[in-house]
Amino acid sequence: MRQGVRFRVSTGEWILLLALSAEVLLFALIAQNFFTLGNFFEILRLSVELGLLALALTPVIVSGGIDLSVGSMMGLAAVLFGAAYHDWGLSIAGAAALALLTGAAGGGLNATLVANFNIPPLIVTLGTLSLFRGIAEGLTRGAVNYTDFPPAFLSLGQGYLWGVVPTQLLLFVPILIGYAVLLHRSVAGRAWYVIGFSPAGARYAGVPVGRRVATLYLLSGLISSIAAIVYVAHLGQAKSDAGSGYELDAITAVVLGGTSVFGGRGTVWGTVLGLLALSVLRNGLHLAALPSELTGVLTGALLVATIAIDRLRDVPAARPQAGQEEEIPVKNSQVAVLCGTIVAGSLIVAATNVWLVRSVRSAAPATSAAPAAAASTSRRPVIAMMPKAKGDPYFVSCRVGAEEAARELGVDLIWDGPTSLDAARQNELVENWITRKVDVIAVAVENRGGISSVLRKARERGIKVLTWDADAEPDARDFFVNQATSEGIANTLTDEAARLLGGKGDFAIITGALSAANQNEWISFIKKRQAEKYPNLKLATIRPSDDDRDKAFAETQTIMRVFPSVKLVMAISAPAVPGSAEAVRQANRRDVNVIGLSLPNMNKPYVHDGWVQTVVLWNTKDLGYLTVLAGSLVTQNKISSGTTSFEAGPLGTIQIKGSEIILGAPVMFTKANIDRFNF
Amino acid sequence: MFHRRELSLIIVIAALGLVLAAIAPGYFARENLSDLFLGNMPVLIVAIGTTVVILTGNIDISVGSVFAICGVVAGIAAKGSGSVLVATIAACGVGAALGALNGSLVAFLRMPSIVVTLATMVALRDGLRWGTEGAWVQDLPPGFQWFGLPQSSYPVVACAIVVVLQSVVAWAMRNLAVGRAVYATGSNETAARLAGLDTARVTFGVFIVAGALTGLAALLNSVRFNQIPSNAGLGLEMKVIAAAVVGGAAIRGGEGSLSGTLLGVILLGAIGPALTFLGVSAYWERALQGAIILAAVAVDAVRERRAFHAAVAASGPA
Numbered sequence: 001m002r003q004g005v006r007f008r009v010s011t012g013e014w015i016l017l018l019a020l021s022a023e024v025l026l027f028a029l030i031a032q033n034f035f036t037l038g039n040f041f042e043i044l045r046l047s048v049e050l051g052l053l054a055l056a057l058t059p060v061i062v063s064g065g066i067d068l069s070v071g072s073m074m075g076l077a078a079v080l081f082g083a084a085y086h087d088w089g090l091s092i093a094g095a096a097a098l099a100l101l102t103g104a105a106g107g108g109l110n111a112t113l114v115a116n117f118n119i120p121p122l123i124v125t126l127g128t129l130s131l132f133r134g135i136a137e138g139l140t141r142g143a144v145n146y147t148d149f150p151p152a153f154l155s156l157g158q159g160y161l162w163g164v165v166p167t168q169l170l171l172f173v174p175i176l177i178g179y180a181v182l183l184h185r186s187v188a189g190r191a192w193y194v195i196g197f198s199p200a201g202a203r204y205a206g207v208p209v210g211r212r213v214a215t216l217y218l219l220s221g222l223i224s225s226i227a228a229i230v231y232v233a234h235l236g237q238a239k240s241d242a243g244s245g246y247e248l249d250a251i252t253a254v255v256l257g258g259t260s261v262f263g264g265r266g267t268v269w270g271t272v273l274g275l276l277a278l279s280v281l282r283n284g285l286h287l288a289a290l291p292s293e294l295t296g297v298l299t300g301a302l303l304v305a306t307i308a309i310d311r312l313r314d315v316p317a318a319r320p321q322a323g324q325e326e327e328i329p330v331k332n333s334q335v336a337v338l339c340g341t342i343v344a345g346s347l348i349v350a351a352t353n354v355w356l357v358r359s360v361r362s363a364a365p366a367t368s369a370a371p372a373a374a375a376s377t378s379r380r381p382v383i384a385m386m387p388k389a390k391g392d393p394y395f396v397s398c399r400v401g402a403e404e405a406a407r408e409l410g411v412d413l414i415w416d417g418p419t420s421l422d423a424a425r426q427n428e429l430v431e432n433w434i435t436r437k438v439d440v441i442a443v444a445v446e447n448r449g450g451i452s453s454v455l456r457k458a459r460e461r462g463i464k465v466l467t468w469d470a471d472a473e474p475d476a477r478d479f480f481v482n483q484a485t486s487e488g489i490a491n492t493l494t495d496e497a498a499r500l501l502g503g504k505g506d507f508a509i510i511t512g513a514l515s516a517a518n519q520n521e522w523i524s525f526i527k528k529r530q531a532e533k534y535p536n537l538k539l540a541t542i543r544p545s546d547d548d549r550d551k552a553f554a555e556t557q558t559i560m561r562v563f564p565s566v567k568l569v570m571a572i573s574a575p576a577v578p579g580s581a582e583a584v585r586q587a588n589r590r591d592v593n594v595i596g597l598s599l600p601n602m603n604k605p606y607v608h609d610g611w612v613q614t615v616v617l618w619n620t621k622d623l624g625y626l627t628v629l630a631g632s633l634v635t636q637n638k639i640s641s642g643t644t645s646f647e648a649g650p651l652g653t654i655q656i657k658g659s660e661i662i663l664g665a666p667v668m669f670t671k672a673n674i675d676r677f678n679f
Numbered sequence: 680m681f682h683r684r685e686l687s688l689i690i691v692i693a694a695l696g697l698v699l700a701a702i703a704p705g706y707f708a709r710e711n712l713s714d715l716f717l718g719n720m721p722v723l724i725v726a727i728g729t730t731v732v733i734l735t736g737n738i739d740i741s742v743g744s745v746f747a748i749c750g751v752v753a754g755i756a757a758k759g760s761g762s763v764l765v766a767t768i769a770a771c772g773v774g775a776a777l778g779a780l781n782g783s784l785v786a787f788l789r790m791p792s793i794v795v796t797l798a799t800m801v802a803l804r805d806g807l808r809w810g811t812e813g814a815w816v817q818d819l820p821p822g823f824q825w826f827g828l829p830q831s832s833y834p835v836v837a838c839a840i841v842v843v844l845q846s847v848v849a850w851a852m853r854n855l856a857v858g859r860a861v862y863a864t865g866s867n868e869t870a871a872r873l874a875g876l877d878t879a880r881v882t883f884g885v886f887i888v889a890g891a892l893t894g895l896a897a898l899l900n901s902v903r904f905n906q907i908p909s910n911a912g913l914g915l916e917m918k919v920i921a922a923a924v925v926g927g928a929a930i931r932g933g934e935g936s937l938s939g940t941l942l943g944v945i946l947l948g949a950i951g952p953a954l955t956f957l958g959v960s961a962y963w964e965r966a967l968q969g970a971i972i973l974a975a976v977a978v979d980a981v982r983e984r985r986a987f988h989a990a991v992a993a994s995g996p997a
Binding site for chain 2: 113117118119120122123124126127128129130131132133134135137138141142248251252255260261262291293294295296297299300301303304307308311390391392393395396419514541542543544546547548549550553554555557558559561562575578582586587601602605
């Protein structure tokens with residue numbers, strides 16, 4: 001037991017420190033405004049929630065356990081915090097106390113099951129992972145989003161001390177020191193290491209194993225709820241999906257920091273380094289305008305490379321069963337070659353990308369010489385455009401139009417966003433774009449309450465802000481490129497459903513994720529329309545598809561069995577429409593209609609064979625085109641608050657109502673016209 | 680050997696069945712059971728591989744990403760060659776190759792499997808997103824869906840494949856030297872090595888098997904549809920690990936059985952639709968699922984503790 005007793009830096013930490021310095025050096029060279037004090041603190045601010053979870057997990061993993069429920073606990077604590085403040089009339093302090101209590105109770109449940117019932121922590125926390133998130137979804141029906149917290153509270157997550165230091169560091173640093181003391185300087189900390197080496201040995205040595213382990217899980221629940229409060233203050237919203245997937249990021253940070261998953265080995269300092277390595281990587285990639293998908297690829301490579309080098313340099317005293325590490329049947333040279341290959345591989349990937357981005361940038365002016373020259377001789381404006389989720393085919397088709405516009409207009413387009421729906425990542429990216437000093441930020445907003453504060457900050461710094469696809473609060477942006485209002489879409493869908501059913505009958509809705517904000521808004525307008533105009537239509541059930549085609553398929557099969565009276569399935573998530581259609585087709589239920597919001601291409605076979613009656617959407621390519629065009633015009637001050645219309649090239653004359661740029665009515669794709677669209 | 684966990688699971692499943700039979704007998708209609716089987720078939724096949732990996736004391740959380748990649752690969756291969764056989768070989772081959780990547784890092788570099796597969800899970804998923812940009816594989820050849828069989832006979836074929844696979848692997852794990860080697864490696868790796876087993880090769884092998892099975896599952900799932908999404912298998916790793924672990928596989932290795940995993944898959948796969956049949960709102964489903972998992976393992980833990988206390992009492996004070 002060498003480590004932990006003193007604050008000594010182990011080999012693994014040296015390697016990580018080296019990797020971190022390499023990252024910093026690389027990004028300082030290729031990323032704009034990366035190497036500044038402001039950006040350094042911004043990285044720290046964005047690391048706090050994740051850092052709290054990683055801190056809580058470090059001793060848990062050192063003791064040979066695991067806690068997968070930390071992210072879900074964040075969701076539950078956030079929702080209860082919001083509900084306590086808004087619905088139950090508690091003060092912020094009271095609500096925070098309730099959130100902490102919830103964290104302690106959830107941690108207590110884990111602790112009881114692990115320590116008293118001797119159930120392996122992986123199973124327990126896998127169960128509570130579903131349980132906590134499930135309760136949060138059940139309480140809020142997935143939809144409720146608590147916003148409007150007092151500014152004094154929000155400054156905990158958004159404010160600065162002395163102009164640069166983010167407020168939440170005041171909370172993070174004491175907890176960090178507390179954990180360091182607890183793990184490295186206290187009796188309990190020693191006990192956790194001993195338990196990690198050998199629980200049986202610890203018991204024989206007189207360590208109260210059950211009690212020590214219970215403390216750990218209790219603490220980790222408690223810290224998760226503190227992370228939840230910081231998260232709410234940071235994003236200004238509390239919703240049941242807070243912290244989804246954070247458990248894996250936190251575990252990655254801990255493991256990257258050299259903590260052994262077998263237990264008995266690891267330090268708080270390692271975790272901090274691991275966390276910084278992750279955050280710097282993410283921030284640097286954003287500032288260098290490299291695609292977000294690289295984060296995952298490089299994180300994986302970094303993880304494998306650090307641990308592999310660590311294995312090579314440092315023979316660990318792992319758990320007794322695996323104690324024969326000296327007999328590793330490979331030579332160190334082979335290990336070195338392998339690690340070298342991995343590192344080289346990831347560098348090649350990164351380098352190719354830098355090269356690609358650079359070459360695209362230098363090639364662009366040639367193809368768009370005329371408008372660029374007309375604009376002026378000054379620097380090309382940079383428009384940063386963010387979809388809700390990058391891999392989503394809907395947004396991929398928007399991108400095509402956006403890139404076309406960027407080529408024609410001679411502007412630089414940065415297209416990046418979260419790889420899956422994630423409000424916190426959107427905020428993070430906007431912050432990074434502010435640091436990078438782009439000219440226009442255009443965001444498809446995942447969560448309006450959460451993103452508005454950062455968008456306001458961008459406007460204060462002189463950046464023009466547009467929203468597209470979904471709006472933020474009106475004062476947080478200059479213009480909203482509105483493809484169709486939520487109400488318009490809902491009405492079109494409901495009217496179409498009523499038309500197909502002849503005004504009466506049962507229908508079912510397949511949504512995306514239960515907590516998806518857009519879908520929940522559509523559902524509420526669909527219900528409203530149905531209540532007002534079609535009293536004989538009945539909504540039988542709402543089922544989630546989690547944007548997964550296969551799940552939509554299975555849910556539709558179940559719906560057709562449980563509700564035989566349902567004659568129409570309305571799928572309001574792009575992959576769900578073909579999923580539902582396939583289920584209806586395989587059941588050969590010609591009497592069941594399928595309509596929904598989706599992309600033409602993936603539905604063509606079903607529309608032609610008559611399984612899908614109507615797909616409602618707007619022309620996504622035009623939406624992307626119009627957004628970039630509007631961004632470019634805004635930078636030239638050609639449209640401002642008084643403008644009522646402008647010429648949009650191939651799109652004709654575009655109307656502006658107030659501060660909303662209107663794309664036009666939604667398109668209904670049917671057998672007659674669907675082949676004319678290709679996206 | 681008597682497996683207590685399996686008995687607990689059978690009791691829980693039977694209880695669920697009785698409630699369903701009383702309230703919603705439509706659940707047991709042949710078509711519904713057939714659909715449920717097809718829907719959970721990929722989970723079961725992947726879970727067989729994961730169980731074998733867990734038996735060696737390792738874990739593989741990259742299966743969801745591998746599943747997505749193999750599906751896309753199968754689709755591209757089928758489009759390119761027009762032959763389902765080529766698609767099968769491609770899917771299983773790519774699965775096995777990715778399994779070999781995990782396996783070599785775990786077995787030969789002795790890196791913790793959870794770290795390795797966490798890294799490959801993230802890297803492969805984001806790599807696929809980057810490569811496909813979310814595009815689906817479409818316009819598959821006509822002989823692809825259901826292997827060109829009629830829709831009604833595909834469940835029979837799939838069922839036959841799964842039954843053969845499950846029983847062959849279960850039999851091999853019990854009766855063949857290679858199966859015993861897996862248990863031995865998981866129970867005590869040092870002892871196994873000292874007894875002359877090449878434990879590194881065993882570990883390497885189980886990851887390849889798990890990868891190839893994931894590829895097979897992706898293929899059998901893809902042929903049920905006529906286009907292949909590039910975001911398949913999200914959260915699949917959690918489902919299969921939950922099934923194996925609820926089925927009694929010890930996460931430390933060396934303990935567990937394929938019949939337990941089968942029961943775990945049945946329980947977890949049956950709950951979701953059962954709750955719909957019972958009229959539970961979708962918003963409470965996840966909470967109930969978590970509660971049922973916890974209940975299943977807690978019942979077992981309580982019984983175990985009672986048995987332990989009974990044994991202590993019987994042996995008397997030392």
